[in-house]
Amino acid sequence: MTREHLRPVLQPSYTFDWIIGSDEAGAAHRLAQETSWALLDRVRGGADPEVVERVVGLASGDGLHDIAELWAGQTAHSLAGVLWRLYLLRRVADADPDGAADQFRRGVSAAATIDPVVAGASEPVTSRAIIELCDTILRGVFTGDLGAALERAASYCRVMALGAADLADNRDAHDDELAASLTTRALRYSTLGQEIHAGARRWRDGTLA
Numbered sequence: 137m138t139r140e141h142l143r144p145v146l147q148p149s150y151t152f153d154w155i156i157g158s159d160e161a162g163a164a165h166r167l168a169q170e171t172s173w174a175l176l177d178r179v180r181g182g183a184d185p186e187v188v189e190r191v192v193g194l195a196s197g198d199g200l201h202d203i204a205e206l207w208a209g210q211t212a213h214s215l216a217g218v219l220w221r222l223y224l225l226r227r228v229a230d231a232d233p234d235g236a237a238d239q240f241r242r243g244v245s246a247a248a249t250i251d252p253v254v255a256g257a258s259e260p261v262t263s264r265a266i267i268e269l270c271d272t273i274l275r276g277v278f279t280g281d282l283g284a285a286l287e288r289a290a291s292y293c294r295v296m297a298l299g300a301a302d303l304a305d306n307r308d309a310h311d312d313e314l315a316a317s318l319t320t321r322a323l324r325y326s327t328l329g330q331e332i333h334a335g336a337r338r339w340r341d342g343t344l345a
Contacts, residue, residue, distance in 0.1 A: 164206055164209060164210075165210065165214070167206055168206050168207055168209070168210045168214065168216035168217075169214060169215070169216060169345060171203065171206065171207075171216065172207065172210075172214070172215040172216035172219050173215055175191065175219075176215060176219075176277070176278070176282075179191050179278040180278055180279070188275060188278050188279055191274075191278055192271050192274045192275055192278070194223060195223045195226035195227050195230065195270070195274065196226065196227070196230050200223055200227060203220075203223075204220075207219060207220035207223075208220050208224075211331075212331035212332065212334050212335045212338075213334075213335075213338065213343075213344070213345050214344065214345040215344050215345065217331075217335070218286065218331075218332060218335035218339075218344070219277070221289075221328055221331060221332055221335075222270075222273060222274055222277065222285075222286075222289055222332070223274070224328075225270055225273075225289060225292065225293070225328070226267075226270040226271065226273075226274060229266050229267055229270050230267060230270075233263030233264070233266055233267055234263045236263065236266045236296070237261050237262055237263045237265065237266045238299070238303075239296055239299035239300055239303065240255075240257060240261050240266055240292075240295055240296060240299055241261050241299070242298070242299035242302040242303060243294075243295035243296055243297070243298035243299030243300075243302070244261070244295060244299075245302075246298040246299070246301070246302050247294075247295060247298055249294070250291075251291040251292075251294045251295050252291075252295055254287065254288055254291035255269065255288060255291040255292040255295055256269065256272075256288065257269045257292075269292065270292075273285050273288050273289045273292065276288065282336075282339050283336045283339045283340045284336075286332050286333070286335050286336035286339065287333065287336050289332050290329045290330075290332040290333040290336065291329075292329075293325045293326070293328045293329030293332060294325070294326065294329045296325045297322045297323070297325035297326040297329060298322075299322075300318050300319075300321040300322035300325060301318070301319065301322040303318045304316075304318035304319045304322060
């Protein structure tokens with residue numbers, strides 16, 4: 137199938153909690169499909185390391201603003217929705233790398249599964265290690281097994297959810313508002329983990345839109 141390279145005019149998105157929709161769902165979904173598949177096909181087909189690094193770097197630069205509104209409204213049934221969730225994870229970590237590292241360490245301590253191993257953060261888990269992990273996941277999308285990269289991201293989300301829940305428990309007796317916010321964050325990470333895991337299944341069975 138031939139895919140045209142379309143560049144929509146979009147608005148920026150900065151926050152983890154804001155995933156928006158579109159008033160023209162059909163047109164937005166079509167454009168999201170075209171842009172996401174064109175990006176994936178072009179980068180994976182070229183295998184140019186410099187291009188890969190530029191695409192990975194979208195999460196930490198202004199380039200993310202160009203795709204945020206369109207992709208943010210897509211579900212994990214679509215490639216656009218899956219890619220948006222991965223870029224969102226990277227942007228959130230970049231916004232507070234020290235906090236993300238602390239949250240991940242707490243999640244590792246609380247985990248009773250192999251998720252920390254699958255996520256694969258370097259030891260010791262520093263702020264730099266978390267950023268590098270998110271970048272490695274994105275590189276895996278464009279240079280390796282996309283399904284494996286998504287499973288790794290899902291494990292990362294589950295560890296982060298545990299870490300946020302642990303922080304919420306620790307803050308509960310001292311700051312109800314912060315504890316509630318952390319509990320919400322844990323739920324959102326958990327939901328993202330489920331959605332990305334579902335995206336991995338759809339990629340493998342050929343039903344990712």
